[in-house]
Amino acid sequence: RAARDLPWRNTRDPYRVLVSEFMLQQTQVARVAEYYPRFIERFPDLETLARAKPRAVREQWDGLGYYARARNLHALAKDVTRRHDATLPSDPEELIKLPGVGPYTAGAVASFAYEKPVPAVDTNVNRVLRRVFFDRATRNVQRATKVWELARTLVPKNGKRAWRFNQAIMELGALICVARRPKCPECPVRTVCRTGKSRRTDAQGRIG
DNA sequence: GTCCGGAACT
DNA sequence: AGTTCCGGAC
Numbered sequence: 001r002a003a004r005d006l007p008w009r010n011t012r013d014p015y016r017v018l019v020s021e022f023m024l025q026q027t028q029v030a031r032v033a034e035y036y037p038r039f040i041e042r043f044p045d046l047e048t049l050a051r052a053k054p055r056a057v058r059e060q061w062d063g064l065g066y067y068a069r070a071r072n073l074h075a076l077a078k079d080v081t082r083r084h085d086a087t088l089p090s091d092p093e094e095l096i097k098l099p100g101v102g103p104y105t106a107g108a109v110a111s112f113a114y115e116k117p118v119p120a121v122d123t124n125v126n127r128v129l130r131r132v133f134f135d136r137a138t139r140n141v142q143r144a145t146k147v148w149e150l151a152r153t154l155v156p157k158n159g160k161r162a163w164r165f166n167q168a169i170m171e172l173g174a175l176i177c178v179a180r181r182p183k184c185p186e187c188p189v190r191t192v193c194r195t196g197k198s199r200r201t202d203a204q205g206r207i208g
Numbered sequence: 209g210t211c212c213g214g215a216a217c218t
Numbered sequence: 219a220g221t222t223c224c225g226g227a228c
Contacts (some may be wrong), residue, residue: 010215021214022214024213024214025213025214025215026213026214026215026223026225027213027224027225027226028212028225028226028227029214030226031225031226058209063225064224064225065224065225065226066213066214066215066223066224066225067223067224068216068222068223069214069223072215072216076218099215100214100215100216101214101215102214102215102216103214103215104214105214105215122213122214123212123213123214123224124213149221179211179212180211180212182226
Protein backbone atom coordinates (compact mmCIF):
# COMPACT_ATOMS: atom_id res chain seq x y z
CA ARG A 1 0.00 0.00 0.00
CA ALA A 2 2.38 2.65 1.20
CA ALA A 3 5.21 1.07 -0.75
CA ARG A 4 7.99 3.18 -2.16
CA ASP A 5 8.37 3.32 -5.92
CA LEU A 6 11.79 1.88 -6.70
CA PRO A 7 13.23 1.16 -10.14
CA TRP A 8 13.94 -2.53 -9.53
CA ARG A 9 10.36 -3.11 -8.41
CA ASN A 10 8.96 -2.29 -11.83
CA THR A 11 10.65 -5.21 -13.53
CA ARG A 12 10.53 -8.98 -13.56
CA ASP A 13 13.74 -9.20 -15.54
CA PRO A 14 15.75 -11.75 -13.53
CA TYR A 15 19.03 -10.05 -14.35
CA ARG A 16 17.83 -6.69 -13.08
CA VAL A 17 16.38 -8.23 -9.96
CA LEU A 18 19.66 -10.01 -9.39
CA VAL A 19 21.74 -6.86 -9.76
CA SER A 20 19.51 -4.93 -7.38
CA GLU A 21 19.64 -7.70 -4.80
CA PHE A 22 23.42 -7.96 -5.02
CA MET A 23 23.67 -4.23 -4.43
CA LEU A 24 21.10 -4.21 -1.65
CA GLN A 25 22.98 -6.98 0.16
CA GLN A 26 25.47 -4.46 1.36
CA THR A 27 24.03 -1.03 0.90
CA GLN A 28 20.98 0.99 1.73
CA VAL A 29 18.25 1.75 -0.74
CA ALA A 30 19.19 5.41 -1.29
CA ARG A 31 22.71 4.49 -2.33
CA VAL A 32 21.65 1.62 -4.56
CA ALA A 33 19.14 3.88 -6.27
CA GLU A 34 22.11 5.96 -7.33
CA TYR A 35 24.26 3.10 -8.65
CA TYR A 36 21.71 0.68 -10.05
CA PRO A 37 20.56 2.68 -13.09
CA ARG A 38 24.14 3.39 -14.17
CA PHE A 39 25.11 -0.23 -13.77
CA ILE A 40 22.14 -1.43 -15.79
CA GLU A 41 22.84 1.11 -18.50
CA ARG A 42 26.45 0.00 -18.74
CA PHE A 43 25.68 -3.73 -18.48
CA PRO A 44 22.09 -4.16 -19.69
CA ASP A 45 22.07 -7.96 -19.59
CA LEU A 46 23.95 -11.02 -18.42
CA GLU A 47 25.86 -11.48 -21.66
CA THR A 48 27.15 -7.92 -21.63
CA LEU A 49 28.25 -8.30 -18.04
CA ALA A 50 29.86 -11.65 -18.79
CA ARG A 51 31.92 -10.15 -21.61
CA ALA A 52 32.98 -7.11 -19.59
CA LYS A 53 36.45 -6.67 -18.22
CA PRO A 54 36.85 -7.05 -14.44
CA ARG A 55 38.19 -3.52 -14.42
CA ALA A 56 35.00 -2.09 -15.92
CA VAL A 57 32.79 -3.97 -13.47
CA ARG A 58 34.86 -2.81 -10.57
CA GLU A 59 34.62 0.78 -11.78
CA GLN A 60 30.83 0.70 -11.82
CA TRP A 61 30.90 -0.72 -8.32
CA ASP A 62 33.40 1.76 -6.97
CA GLY A 63 32.09 3.40 -3.81
CA LEU A 64 29.58 0.69 -2.95
CA GLY A 65 32.07 -1.37 -0.98
CA TYR A 66 32.16 -5.14 -0.55
CA TYR A 67 33.94 -5.58 -3.85
CA ALA A 68 33.97 -9.34 -3.52
CA ARG A 69 30.28 -9.14 -4.44
CA ALA A 70 31.07 -7.38 -7.68
CA ARG A 71 33.52 -10.16 -8.49
CA ASN A 72 30.92 -12.77 -7.56
CA LEU A 73 28.33 -11.10 -9.76
CA HIS A 74 30.74 -11.03 -12.66
CA ALA A 75 31.71 -14.67 -12.12
CA LEU A 76 28.04 -15.56 -11.91
CA ALA A 77 27.34 -13.87 -15.23
CA LYS A 78 30.10 -15.85 -16.93
CA ASP A 79 28.89 -19.03 -15.25
CA VAL A 80 25.29 -18.65 -16.28
CA THR A 81 26.15 -17.51 -19.78
CA ARG A 82 28.19 -20.62 -20.27
CA ARG A 83 26.20 -23.30 -18.45
CA HIS A 84 22.60 -22.15 -18.30
CA ASP A 85 22.37 -20.62 -21.75
CA ALA A 86 22.37 -17.09 -20.29
CA THR A 87 19.15 -17.72 -18.38
CA LEU A 88 19.08 -17.43 -14.62
CA PRO A 89 17.59 -20.45 -12.86
CA SER A 90 14.21 -19.87 -11.21
CA ASP A 91 14.63 -22.53 -8.54
CA PRO A 92 16.13 -21.32 -5.25
CA GLU A 93 17.97 -24.61 -4.93
CA GLU A 94 19.77 -23.89 -8.19
CA LEU A 95 20.24 -20.19 -7.57
CA ILE A 96 21.98 -20.79 -4.28
CA LYS A 97 24.71 -22.74 -6.04
CA LEU A 98 25.79 -19.60 -7.87
CA PRO A 99 28.63 -17.48 -6.49
CA GLY A 100 27.53 -14.76 -4.07
CA VAL A 101 23.99 -16.10 -3.86
CA GLY A 102 22.91 -17.12 -0.37
CA PRO A 103 19.50 -18.16 0.98
CA TYR A 104 18.09 -14.65 0.92
CA THR A 105 19.17 -13.69 -2.60
CA ALA A 106 18.01 -17.05 -3.94
CA GLY A 107 14.56 -16.50 -2.46
CA ALA A 108 14.44 -12.89 -3.61
CA VAL A 109 15.23 -13.72 -7.24
CA ALA A 110 12.81 -16.65 -7.28
CA SER A 111 10.01 -14.50 -5.87
CA PHE A 112 10.68 -11.06 -7.35
CA ALA A 113 11.71 -12.19 -10.82
CA TYR A 114 9.89 -15.50 -11.32
CA GLU A 115 6.99 -14.96 -8.91
CA LYS A 116 7.59 -18.26 -7.22
CA PRO A 117 5.68 -18.62 -3.94
CA VAL A 118 8.80 -18.84 -1.81
CA PRO A 119 9.93 -16.78 1.19
CA ALA A 120 12.85 -14.34 1.13
CA VAL A 121 14.16 -13.64 4.62
CA ASP A 122 16.65 -10.83 4.93
CA THR A 123 17.45 -9.15 8.23
CA ASN A 124 14.44 -6.87 7.90
CA VAL A 125 12.05 -9.77 7.46
CA ASN A 126 13.83 -11.73 10.14
CA ARG A 127 13.37 -8.88 12.61
CA VAL A 128 9.71 -8.31 11.73
CA LEU A 129 8.75 -11.96 12.05
CA ARG A 130 10.55 -12.37 15.32
CA ARG A 131 8.91 -9.30 16.81
CA VAL A 132 5.46 -10.22 15.59
CA PHE A 133 5.42 -13.92 16.41
CA PHE A 134 7.97 -14.70 19.09
CA ASP A 135 8.08 -13.53 22.67
CA ARG A 136 11.03 -11.69 24.03
CA ALA A 137 12.76 -14.72 25.46
CA THR A 138 12.41 -16.85 22.36
CA ARG A 139 13.15 -13.98 20.03
CA ASN A 140 16.78 -13.65 20.96
CA VAL A 141 17.44 -17.34 20.65
CA GLN A 142 15.44 -18.27 17.57
CA ARG A 143 17.61 -19.90 14.98
CA ALA A 144 17.38 -18.56 11.47
CA THR A 145 15.94 -21.85 10.24
CA LYS A 146 12.92 -21.42 12.53
CA VAL A 147 12.17 -18.04 11.02
CA TRP A 148 12.48 -19.49 7.53
CA GLU A 149 10.06 -22.26 8.48
CA LEU A 150 7.62 -19.69 9.75
CA ALA A 151 8.06 -17.57 6.63
CA ARG A 152 7.35 -20.61 4.49
CA THR A 153 4.02 -21.17 6.20
CA LEU A 154 3.09 -17.50 5.86
CA VAL A 155 3.92 -16.93 2.20
CA PRO A 156 0.84 -17.08 -0.02
CA LYS A 157 0.77 -20.05 -2.39
CA ASN A 158 -0.09 -17.74 -5.24
CA GLY A 159 3.08 -16.33 -6.80
CA LYS A 160 1.81 -12.80 -7.34
CA ARG A 161 0.49 -12.61 -3.81
CA ALA A 162 3.80 -14.02 -2.56
CA TRP A 163 5.64 -11.27 -4.45
CA ARG A 164 3.53 -8.61 -2.75
CA PHE A 165 3.81 -10.33 0.61
CA ASN A 166 7.60 -10.42 0.47
CA GLN A 167 7.81 -6.81 -0.70
CA ALA A 168 5.40 -5.71 2.01
CA ILE A 169 7.26 -7.32 4.90
CA MET A 170 10.57 -5.92 3.72
CA GLU A 171 8.99 -2.50 3.41
CA LEU A 172 7.57 -2.82 6.89
CA GLY A 173 10.98 -3.75 8.26
CA ALA A 174 12.70 -0.95 6.38
CA LEU A 175 10.31 1.89 7.21
CA ILE A 176 8.35 1.01 10.36
CA CYS A 177 9.71 -2.01 12.16
CA VAL A 178 13.23 -0.60 12.08
CA ALA A 179 16.06 -2.03 14.16
CA ARG A 180 16.52 0.80 16.61
CA ARG A 181 13.28 2.57 17.51
CA PRO A 182 10.41 0.74 15.89
CA LYS A 183 7.53 3.02 15.01
CA CYS A 184 4.86 0.84 16.56
CA PRO A 185 2.18 3.55 16.70
CA GLU A 186 2.30 3.80 12.90
CA CYS A 187 2.46 0.08 12.31
CA PRO A 188 -0.41 -1.53 10.40
CA VAL A 189 0.03 -4.88 12.16
CA ARG A 190 0.48 -3.59 15.71
CA THR A 191 -2.79 -5.11 16.90
CA VAL A 192 -1.72 -8.63 15.99
CA CYS A 193 1.94 -8.15 16.92
CA ARG A 194 3.33 -9.34 20.25
CA THR A 195 5.75 -6.45 20.43
CA GLY A 196 3.23 -3.89 19.21
CA LYS A 197 0.66 -5.01 21.77
CA SER A 198 2.98 -4.82 24.73
CA ARG A 199 4.35 -1.50 23.57
CA ARG A 200 0.99 0.14 23.14
CA THR A 201 0.71 0.62 26.87
CA ASP A 202 4.36 1.47 27.43
CA ALA A 203 5.49 5.06 27.23
CA GLN A 204 8.34 4.25 24.86
CA GLY A 205 10.64 1.54 26.06
CA ARG A 206 13.25 -0.15 24.00
CA ILE A 207 12.83 -3.52 22.39
CA GLY A 208 15.03 -6.19 23.89
C1' DG B 209 32.92 5.60 18.39
C1' DT B 210 29.09 2.11 17.47
C1' DC B 211 25.78 -0.27 14.85
C1' DC B 212 24.02 -2.23 10.61
C1' DG B 213 24.02 -5.72 6.68
C1' DG B 214 24.41 -11.28 3.18
C1' DA B 215 27.49 -14.49 2.03
C1' DA B 216 31.68 -17.04 2.63
C1' DC B 217 35.04 -18.88 5.16
C1' DT B 218 37.35 -20.49 9.52
C1' DA C 219 29.46 -19.63 16.27
C1' DG C 220 32.39 -15.99 15.10
C1' DT C 221 34.83 -13.13 11.73
C1' DT C 222 35.55 -10.50 7.55
C1' DC C 223 34.26 -7.26 3.97
C1' DC C 224 33.00 -1.56 3.29
C1' DG C 225 30.67 2.65 3.62
C1' DG C 226 26.98 5.27 5.67
C1' DA C 227 23.78 6.62 9.55
C1' DC C 228 23.41 8.02 14.00
